[in-house]
Amino acid sequence: MKYAAKRIAMLLVTMVIVSLLAFVAFDLISGDPATAMLGTEATAEKVAALREELGLNRPLLVRYGEWLAGFFTGDLGTSYNYSQPVWELIAPKVLVTLCLSVLSFLLITAVSIPMGLWSVRLDGRSGPLWRVLDGFRTAFNQLCMAVPPFFTGILLTYLFSTVLRWFVHGQFPSLTEDFGGAVRYLFFAAVTLAIPRIAMTVRMLRSTILGEMQRDYVRTAISRGNDRGGVLRGHVLKNSLVPVVTFLAQTMAEIVAGSIVVEQVFAIPGLGRMLVASISNRDYPVVQAIVVILAFWVVLAGTVADIINQRIDPRLRLGGGA
Amino acid sequence: MKQRKMNGYLQAGLLLTGLLAALILLGFFWTPYDPSAMSGGEKFLGPSLHHLMGTDKFGRDIFSRVLQGAGTTFTIALCTVAIGAVCGTAIGALTGYFGGLADEVLMRLNDALTAFPSILLALVVISILGPGKKTNVILALGLVFIPSFARVTRTAFAALRDVNYVKSARLMGASSGRILLVHILPNTMQVLLPAITIGFNNAVLAEASMSFLGIGVTPPDASLGYMLSEAQSMFVSAPWYAIGTGLTIVLLVFSVGLIGEGLQRRDKGVA
Numbered sequence: 037m038k039y040a041a042k043r044i045a046m047l048l049v050t051m052v053i054v055s056l057l058a059f060v061a062f063d064l065i066s067g068d069p070a071t072a073m074l075g076t077e078a079t080a081e082k083v084a085a086l087r088e089e090l091g092l093n094r095p096l097l098v099r100y101g102e103w104l105a106g107f108f109t110g111d112l113g114t115s116y117n118y119s120q121p122v123w124e125l126i127a128p129k130v131l132v133t134l135c136l137s138v139l140s141f142l143l144i145t146a147v148s149i150p151m152g153l154w155s156v157r158l159d160g161r162s163g164p165l166w167r168v169l170d171g172f173r174t175a176f177n178q179l180c181m182a183v184p185p186f187f188t189g190i191l192l193t194y195l196f197s198t199v200l201r202w203f204v205h206g207q208f209p210s211l212t213e214d215f216g217g218a219v220r221y222l223f224f225a226a227v228t229l230a231i232p233r234i235a236m237t238v239r240m241l242r243s244t245i246l247g248e249m250q251r252d253y254v255r256t257a258i259s260r261g262n263d264r265g266g267v268l269r270g271h272v273l274k275n276s277l278v279p280v281v282t283f284l285a286q287t288m289a290e291i292v293a294g295s296i297v298v299e300q301v302f303a304i305p306g307l308g309r310m311l312v313a314s315i316s317n318r319d320y321p322v323v324q325a326i327v328v329i330l331a332f333w334v335v336l337a338g339t340v341a342d343i344i345n346q347r348i349d350p351r352l353r354l355g356g357g358a
Numbered sequence: 359m360k361q362r363k364m365n366g367y368l369q370a371g372l373l374l375t376g377l378l379a380a381l382i383l384l385g386f387f388w389t390p391y392d393p394s395a396m397s398g399g400e401k402f403l404g405p406s407l408h409h410l411m412g413t414d415k416f417g418r419d420i421f422s423r424v425l426q427g428a429g430t431t432f433t434i435a436l437c438t439v440a441i442g443a444v445c446g447t448a449i450g451a452l453t454g455y456f457g458g459l460a461d462e463v464l465m466r467l468n469d470a471l472t473a474f475p476s477i478l479l480a481l482v483v484i485s486i487l488g489p490g491k492k493t494n495v496i497l498a499l500g501l502v503f504i505p506s507f508a509r510v511t512r513t514a515f516a517a518l519r520d521v522n523y524v525k526s527a528r529l530m531g532a533s534s535g536r537i538l539l540v541h542i543l544p545n546t547m548q549v550l551l552p553a554i555t556i557g558f559n560n561a562v563l564a565e566a567s568m569s570f571l572g573i574g575v576t577p578p579d580a581s582l583g584y585m586l587s588e589a590q591s592m593f594v595s596a597p598w599y600a601i602g603t604g605l606t607i608v609l610l611v612f613s614v615g616l617i618g619e620g621l622q623r624r625d626k627g628v629a
Contacts, residue, residue, distance in 0.1 A: 062486070171366065178615040181611075182611035184604070184608070186566075186587075187586065190586070190604065193593075198594060289473065297567045297570065323485055335473065
């Protein structure tokens with residue numbers, strides 16, 4: 037528990053640094069929002085008045101502190117583009133992206149773990165046929181990793197929306213009103229996100245487990261008369277868990293990044309789409325907030341993985357832990 | 359002595375990549391049609407001998423456009439990997455070889471940066487530099503790829519710092535620069551080359567994603583990602599546009615991926 041507390045403290049420190057960097061960087065490049073908001077009507081007096089009103093005359097650190105507090109109070113400033121509070125704009129989108137990520141994560145684990153185990157079971161057979169099959173497996177794996185999600189997305193949209201009409205592209209049902217419909221819509225996007233990651237996870241599982249099978253204790257167990265499957269289930273899987281959990285945390289981070297593109301393909305009104313639109317419009321208050329939320333997600337996944345790993349493997353408690 | 363034979367993956371990868379590179383190189387000087395020439399009478403033509411990948415809604419020849427777009431994507435990926443590999447190797451070499459406080463600090467920073475997916479970082483950098491310019495895309499992606507290269511090379515340089523041939527070179531009075539470049543660097547190729555192939559593929563996909571999102575390369579520069587976003591809107595009437603463009607990306611990444619797979623297998627000594 038001490039370890040978990042320490043890890044969470046580290047998470048908070050990281051987030052403070054990340055958010056400070058984001059705040060300062062976007063503050064430097066955004067120029068003067070007052071001038072930008074007034075546009076052609078900008079006169080010296082009007083700009084000065086608006087700066088006063090927006091609180092831009094105060095020191096950077098004070099403004100940063102207020103902005104950071106805004107993540108808890110819900111006051112993250114006003115979007116330049118929509119003239120609406122940033123919080124109101126992004127709050128519903130957080131939920132959409134969260135659903136998409138969780139759905140995709142579940143798909144990846146549900147498909148890749150059985151497939152990885154199956155691929156381990158097939159390993160070790162010799163003969164020309166198995167060598168050819170092994171070659172095909174590797175090539176197929178590379179192919180899955182080579183297909184960019186937006187291309188898969190376009191093809192899936194065509195197949196399931198235009199041909200089969202299982203969902204209507206561009207008409208995302210509201211999550212609160214039609215949850216089932218929304219999930220069905222998100223499902224195809226989740227599949228798109230999952231395909232390359234499933235290929236990577238299977239590959240990773242395979243090499244981790246096969247590497248673990250080479251260890252001395254496995255040889256000993258087998259030489260004492262245990263069968264391969266039993267050793268695999270009883271010992272190897274447990275010992276392979278730590279790198280797998282770490283990898284799954286990375287997967288979560290990649291899903292978050294991948295969702296930016298996939299939301300665009302499927303026209304899903306999530307955080308990623310908002311981020312891209314705001315970058316093009318130079319709507320920095322929105323960009324800032326979304327970047328920090330996505331970063332939090334990534335760091336949180338890493339933290340949870342570390343805490344789980346430390347529960348799994350007592351050795352980690354002695355080494356880098358509390 | 360480890361056997362360093364070619365293997366099937368390496369051969370297939372090199373062959374495919376070579377062919378693609380030759381085609382792309384050709385595309386810089388000659389394309390079957392002018393990639394941006396519109397032709398009112400030849401809209402939405404399917405693939406044929408005259409138009410290998412058909413035409414789009416303006417009657418432009420898609421094959422010519424793909425050649426040109428692949429050229430842009432290829433150039434950007436190469437420049438990006440060059441920036442990442444050179445800067446990353448330099449940082450990794452110095453921190454790995456000399457160690458010390460700078461090593462500690464830089465590697466902590468590196469760990470923090472590599473935890474974030476590259477496309478997310480690239481989006482942040484591009485929004486700071488300003489979206490829509492080719493040089494900014496290269497700079498943003500290049501910067502983003504430095505940490506991963508630094509990490510890989512640092513490990514290799516740190517491992518080779520005290521091996522015997524380095525020690526003996528040091529005893530013979532070789533300068534640190536010479537040891538790093540002449541003695542250690544060639545021996546890190548085993549990890550550096552696969553890292554370069556993976557980096558190249560990530561760069562192709564990242565550039566294509568950014569251009570697809572409309573914040574990477576924007577017209578008049580053509581890039582495969584931008585073309586694909588254009589193709590999505592006309593998928594029903596000209597599916598060959600999206601398929602031709604998409605398959606080009608897949609093929610490029612797949613062939614370079616095979617090289618990487620082959621290199622890794624060669625170094626592990628498996629067939």
